[in-house]
Amino acid sequence: MKKAKTKQIMSLLIAAVMMLxxxxxxxxxxxxxxxxxxxxxxxxxxxxxxxxxPQSAVVTDYYxxxxxxxxxxKLGAKIEFVLFSNASEAMNQLALACxxxxxxxxxxxxxxxxxxxxxxxxxxxxxxxxxxxxIEQYGTEFKAHMDALPQDEYDRVMDFIxxxxxxxxxxxxxxxxxxxxxxMQNQMYINRQWLNNLGMEAPKTIDDLYDVxxxxxxxxxxxxxxxxxLPMLSPAIYxxxxxxxxxxDASYPYNITDGKVWAPQVSDEYRQALAYLCKLYDxxxxxxxxxxxxxxxxxxxxxxxxxxxIWCGNPQTDTNHSCEVLDQYDVLEPLADATGKGGFVVxxxxxxxxxxxITRDCEDTELAMRFLDLCYExxxxxxxxxxxxxxNWVWSEVEEPNIFGGMSHINIIDSDLFNSNNVTWGxxxxxxxxxxxxxxxxxxSGIGKEYARMxxxxxxxxxxxxxxxxxxxxxxxxxxxRAERENISGKMSTTSSQYFGLFLxxxxxxxxxxxxxxxxxxxxxxxMNDLIAIYQAAYDRR
Amino acid sequence: xxxxxxTKNLENGPxxxxxxxxxxxxxxxxxxxxxxxxxxxxxxxxxxxxPMYGVQIAFRDYRIADGITGSExxxxxxxxxxxxxxxxxxIFLNTLVISLYSLVTFPLPIILALMxxxxxxxxxxxxxxxxxxxxxxxxxxxxxxxxxxIFSPTTGLYGNLFRLFGGEGYPTDxxxxxxxxxxxxxxxxxxxxxxxxxxxxxxxxxxxxNELHEAACLDGASRFKRILHVDLPAIMPTIAIxxxxxxxxxxSVGFEKAYLLQSPLNLSTSELISxxxxxxxxxxxxxxxxxxxxxxxxxxxxxxxxxxxxxxxKKVTEGEISVx
Numbered sequence: 107m108k109k110a111k112t113k114q115i116m117s118l119l120i121a122a123v124m125m126l127x128x129x130x131x132x133x134x135x136x137x138x139x140x141x142x143x144x145x146x147x148x149x150x151x152x153x154x155x156x157x158x159x160p161q162s163a164v165v166t167d168y169y170x171x172x173x174x175x176x177x178x179x180k181l182g183a184k185i186e187f188v189l190f191s192n193a194s195e196a197m198n199q200l201a202l203a204c205x206x207x208x209x210x211x212x213x214x215x216x217x218x219x220x221x222x223x224x225x226x227x228x229x230x231x232x233x234x235x236x237x238x239x240x241i242e243q244y245g246t247e248f249k250a251h252m253d254a255l256p257q258d259e260y261d262r263v264m265d266f267i268x269x270x271x272x273x274x275x276x277x278x279x280x281x282x283x284x285x286x287x288x289x290m291q292n293q294m295y296i297n298r299q300w301l302n303n304l305g306m307e308a309p310k311t312i313d314d315l316y317d318v319x320x321x322x323x324x325x326x327x328x329x330x331x332x333x334x335x336l337p338m339l340s341p342a343i344y345x346x347x348x349x350x351x352x353x354x355d356a357s358y359p360y361n362i363t364d365g366k367v368w369a370p371q372v373s374d375e376y377r378q379a380l381a382y383l384c385k386l387y388d389x390x391x392x393x394x395x396x397x398x399x400x401x402x403x404x405x406x407x408x409x410x411x412x413x414x415x416i417w418c419g420n421p422q423t424d425t426n427h428s429c430e431v432l433d434q435y436d437v438l439e440p441l442a443d444a445t446g447k448g449g450f451v452v453x454x455x456x457x458x459x460x461x462x463x464i465t466r467d468c469e470d471t472e473l474a475m476r477f478l479d480l481c482y483e484x485x486x487x488x489x490x491x492x493x494x495x496x497x498n499w500v501w502s503e504v505e506e507p508n509i510f511g512g513m514s515h516i517n518i519i520d521s522d523l524f525n526s527n528n529v530t531w532g533x534x535x536x537x538x539x540x541x542x543x544x545x546x547x548x549x550x551s552g553i554g555k556e557y558a559r560m561x562x563x564x565x566x567x568x569x570x571x572x573x574x575x576x577x578x579x580x581x582x583x584x585x586x587x588r589a590e591r592e593n594i595s596g597k598m599s600t601t602s603s604q605y606f607g608l609f610l611x612x613x614x615x616x617x618x619x620x621x622x623x624x625x626x627x628x629x630x631x632x633x634m635n636d637l638i639a640i641y642q643a644a645y646d647r648r
Numbered sequence: 649x650x651x652x653x654x655t656k657n658l659e660n661g662p663x664x665x666x667x668x669x670x671x672x673x674x675x676x677x678x679x680x681x682x683x684x685x686x687x688x689x690x691x692x693x694x695x696x697x698x699p700m701y702g703v704q705i706a707f708r709d710y711r712i713a714d715g716i717t718g719s720e721x722x723x724x725x726x727x728x729x730x731x732x733x734x735x736x737x738x739i740f741l742n743t744l745v746i747s748l749y750s751l752v753t754f755p756l757p758i759i760l761a762l763m764x765x766x767x768x769x770x771x772x773x774x775x776x777x778x779x780x781x782x783x784x785x786x787x788x789x790x791x792x793x794x795x796x797x798i799f800s801p802t803t804g805l806y807g808n809l810f811r812l813f814g815g816e817g818y819p820t821d822x823x824x825x826x827x828x829x830x831x832x833x834x835x836x837x838x839x840x841x842x843x844x845x846x847x848x849x850x851x852x853x854x855x856x857x858n859e860l861h862e863a864a865c866l867d868g869a870s871r872f873k874r875i876l877h878v879d880l881p882a883i884m885p886t887i888a889i890x891x892x893x894x895x896x897x898x899x900s901v902g903f904e905k906a907y908l909l910q911s912p913l914n915l916s917t918s919e920l921i922s923x924x925x926x927x928x929x930x931x932x933x934x935x936x937x938x939x940x941x942x943x944x945x946x947x948x949x950x951x952x953x954x955x956x957x958x959x960x961x962k963k964v965t966e967g968e969i970s971v972x
Contacts, residue, residue: 114680201934204712224934231713323817333816336802390817393801394824394913404802413802596928600735600919603912607826610913631734 153183155473158211158465160196161189162532172494172529173486180480183473190217197224204233212468213477216533218459220277223588225460226269229276235464236274240475247482248278251538262580266458270584278462278478278536293451294346294418294438300327300335311442312350312382319391322415330411338392338416339404346418347386350441350449351379353574359598360641362576367641369634371602372626375443380609380616387610407431437563440571451571462536481535490537492516493529581644590640594633601628706941719937726941735924743920746830746906747898753838754894758887760842761849762875777850780843792908795836799823824913833909833918848890852883888961896954899946921946 159168168174168187178185188211190196197219203210210233228234241248252260267275296308301318304327309315321327322337340346348354352375353361361370370376386392395401401424407413412431416438417424425432440449462478464471480486492499502517583591605625608614614621675682701716706726708719730736760780767773786794801807801818810819822828856879864874903922910918921942929939 197934198930201712201930201936205936231711233712334811336818393818393821394911400796400800400802597733597735600915600924600927604735604738604916604919607913607916611826611916613826613916628734 153470153473154186155181155183155213155470155477156186156188156211157477158188158190158200158214159216159531160192160533163192164526165528165530165532166526167528168531170528171531173489173531176486176489177477177480180483180486181473181477183477204228204231210465210467212465212470213474214463214465215478215481215535216461216531217463218280218461218534220460220463221592222266222460223585223592225277225463226585228463229269229274232466234276235466235468235471236276237278237464237475238273238275240464240471241275241278244472244475245479247479248536251482255538263458265582267460270582276463277460280459280461280534280537280539282458282539293420294416295421295435296416296438297322297327297412297414297434298436299412299434300415303327303329308436308438309441310439311444311446312347313444315347315350315441316386316391319386319415320389323389323391327415328411328413334413336393336404336414337390338386338418339395339401339414340392340418341395341401341424347383347441348376348379349451351375351382351443353450355577355579358577358579359595360578360638361574362578362645365645367578367638367645369629369638371598372629372634377616377622378443380606384609384612384616388612402426405429405431449572451573459534461534478536481537486535487537487539488516490530490535493527498529578641578645581641581648583640583644587640587644590633591637594637597632598629598634598637601632703940703944705937706944708937710937710940722937726938727945729938730942730945735919738916739919739921739924742917743899743901743922745917746833746901746920749830749834750837750901751894751898753834753842754891756838757842757845758849758883761846761853761883762879764846764850765853765879766871766875777843777846780846782843783840784844786840788902788904789908791836791840792905795832795909796823799832823909824911826914826916826918829909829914829917833906837905848886849883852886853879856882888965892954892957892961895957896950898953899949 165171168189174185190199196217200214200217225234229236237245252263255263263279263281267277267279269276296318298308300322301308304321304325306318306321307314309318319337322335323333326333326335328335345354345356352370352373354370354376359369359371360367362368383392387394395404401417401419403426405414405417405424406426406429410430412434417435421432440451442449462481464474464478468474481490488495488499495501500517502515505515506517605614605628609616609621614624616622616625705716705719707721707723708716709722709725710716710719714720764773764777764780767776783791796804798805799822801810801821806822807818822832860878860882861874864878869877899921901920901922903920903926906918906920907923907926910923925939925942929935929942
């Protein structure tokens, strides 16, 4: 009898434990934040700020981290982290946490995929707190940096972060006061050594490009006796060559000419560009980089022999910085089309993102705002980017040119920061970058001399390259128009990508009127003309 | 009316009472077993029936702050938006084609299970089965990474083999061809899943009586004839049930693998309902209502297909094989 009773109790216990095990999966991200808040309850003497941040792959430890220590010392408070996954998935996690009514961290930083309209939505629904008064009271560093900007840039940044209808600010920006990476994203690099070996000049027009690519494919330019050359490598975003025909900015695919907004994606020039790309693809002169991770190893070749004639992309993300073969590449000037008309480079204004918010669950808004403001302090920006002075970088006595043409004092001595480290937070924090925050050319040998040379040469060259006089990038749309833009452009990007694949694989022919007509009709069905009307209205009332 | 129900009660009364009394007696006797059932039922209620309450956001303009019941009722707005989307026709067709294609591979695990079953050496059979199961345990992300590595024309096995056997330069990159997406998707899925899918059939085959085989041997049946006339009829009910269930999931093509294998170049065949909903409903726009509406639309089609398959099976087998 007793044995049976024990058995019963045991089976009950086992059932209960299994039940708990099954339901353990129901936990959510609030587990982390609640444990974080419980920390604050017990520490009366020490304030605690919970920071929500997308986890960076290069940061090995957020707690035992010299940047964390720096912030804690300056702030006089302890930092607890709520780690989200990488930047784009973090947006979904945040949306789900809000929908589930989870407790949010006091501040969110590094959510750089946050669009303006989404931020207003979070603000309107009460998830983000208005920052106007807090900035006025505690935002000394932020205000100082903003006041130092030229008036037109000041207006642009403030417009970007301010909700149009009521002037409320729900987020703080990351802004680069140095013109850099946007030029970098859309460049082609050509192998100078291969050109020399073949006795050819760098191509100036798309016809020259075709000849050079054929020679790269057939004439063994790397002199190793094997047909292992890849004439051209391009990411699946294929606007590099198209810009020789018509100005096309992948993110803002509308142009303005003589006060009229029009869509380059359905223009005749674009059609010619597609036909040209199909020709290159058919003749195995261009390879599209799929998946994107392939580019690094392909460009590097076997370390000493280059395999790629021209590659398109961004030296910062697409190359192995210390790779030897990089010294063979020079930036290729924008190509002209067959009629000799000049090509373009995409003219994007300086980097501007929204990266800092205070949430509704924050009790100590003063502390949260002081933290966000501290992120703008020069010392914090330099530490976040380059680590500790003396260990990771040294302050040079005289100013030297940095890789983007400005002057700087920072000489890097430890390149490990580009790999794993526990001296930065990885993600973008609210900050204003100035020339002072960039590395000097002299010090960049540690991170890849050739990489630095390419960036520098390219920055210099791009200053003289042709760009359209007017673009739609800075046109102001109201909230309804923004929502409509997101809806339409989402459909259009899917449609245009699908057609690109169809054209390239030969299932459709861009030169065939009926195929091209189908493409144009589908683009129009997505609401292309409505979006043109929206931009036109914005342009007319500007 | 009242007298009618009274009569019914009188008719059913003693029976129901007995049934209830029996249930009560059984429940008290087997209470520990019932307690154990809760473990299985609770997650089901929690994760499958619970969320159904939220399906109503398909008919509302869901806003996080207003909650599920507080958001504005918009009726069929999201369904209309999806059905009138210029991409709808293509992605619906893509989904259907890839589903039907995957249906073609349905017999493969059956054939493999029969092959395993016919192996003479028990040791060898166990080893072969284990090896065939293994790919099932690779996560989809890692699996797509393997596909990418193998099929890379520059650095992968495929490119290297091409050059080893005398090819010049780099072969065509199948990963970027719209025409090859479906083949890569389906056949890599077969490689990964076929071993695992044999388990059900293998267990059904192990239940086939040896006497039947012996009798067939005595009648002079060859090994192949025995498979055809003994093994296959024995597992036919399992095959039919699996087919009906498969029909129920026909339009629900897995999201992860298609999304990971996607590139702008193969989008004309690789954009499926699930990936499109992720992009337009979750990833960039957080339009939960839209995503829910499309999923509901998917489910409605799946249920219809399953009921048709079930009805057909019922008719053909004269009511012997059906799931509902």
